[in-house]
Amino acid sequence: MSKLDNIPVRHQPTEAAGRKRTNPLAHVFDELVKFCQSRSMFMLHYCTGCGAIELPPAMTSRFDMERLGIQPMVTPRQADILLITGYVSIKTLKRIILTYEQMQSPKYVIGICSCTVNGGMYWQSYATAKVLKDYLPVDVYIAGCMPRPEAVISGMRELMSDIKSGRAQNWKRYYENYDHYLGNQQKLFGEDWQTPTDIIAEARHYGLMTDRTLGEHTALLEKHQRPLEALEMRLSAREKQKT
Template identity: 50%
Template sequence: MKDELKKRIVKGPDGFEFEVDPINDYYCDAAPKVHPPVYVKIVEDLFNWARSESIWILGFGTGCGAIEMRPLMTPRFDAYRFGVQWRPTPRQSNLFIISGYLSVKTLKRVIRSYEQMQSPKYVMGLGSCTINGGMYWDSYNTIKRLDQYLPVDLYVAGCMPRPEALLKGFDDLKKIIRAGKAEGANLYAENFDWYKANQKKVIQDWDMPDYNW
């Protein structure tokens, strides 16, 4: 463990000594909460329709798929007309696109970004690498199945999928959201211990907070 994370005695400017425990003081071990649907079905249907028409993307360019996401916002494909737009931070986004293979080191940052997103949130796995490891299936330093570490609402297969396939993926995701079946965030909350155990199994230096409040 890094020295700055260890429990220690600190002396303040006034000479008073006190104990600090960064792990307990600054890191949150709280599990995410399950968000049940609204009791009135017509209201929940309205919410789901609004969510499906407001796809705000956090794109994590982990591999080859990043180059295929850029043309989506050009005049040729114009994803804006479908209510799709890119956001700069996790807390402004509701769709997380993992675009390619994931190394163990990158997985740590991906988890951290996902846990900063507000629910309801969705995950799209882009390319074969997120499904079965793709061409890196036998690498010692890449994960093979994204859904063992984060809940995946939709996969877009291919190596790599073209922008047209991405647009079809957005359309399919919208249908899932409208039907009230995009339950990835709740699945993560319900099976939090299982996901966290899988994450910590491959990430050895777990020096990061859990953003699940």
């Protein structure tokens, strides 16, 4: 054990597999980018639950999230954080997954209210997805019914410190364990569930393929997968009847 090379280390997948980083300042840049990521968070709030009512005071004059660099953005393309405020019904969960998959990595999910943790007061409901992290990797939970704006901001600060220290890597888990997440989604939505985003190809692109990315559920997906077709262009419903 005198040589460093002989010490067994747990194998970790390297950043951007296949591309060797030669820039001596790469580490400095990484730190800078991480710091900026933590200080500039654009959030997309998916406000179908009651917790949404606590966000306006958190954003406006009383608590002012913008002083922490957090500001609302309206499309998944621009957002860093997906904020899920409150209970998630099976119908809305589909939309949440579509939105999440369209977001640009690195991306983070925050579950607000007890409903996202364990179903909360809707735990008996047949139409509610109880545990959010079964379907998406969640970075921070803010429990409460509903959590006050102070709690929301303290949760945000926790996420900020996680990003700064490089611990917030949960978005990689979605690629690494795609089979698990897809399996849970198929249980709710049926076997023919598919999204427009090709997660497996993205996992390959980022070098995040593991032995848990593919499995029985992705095989089922491939069996049912239909290629995406462009939407039909027509002006009104009447026009279709004519043709």
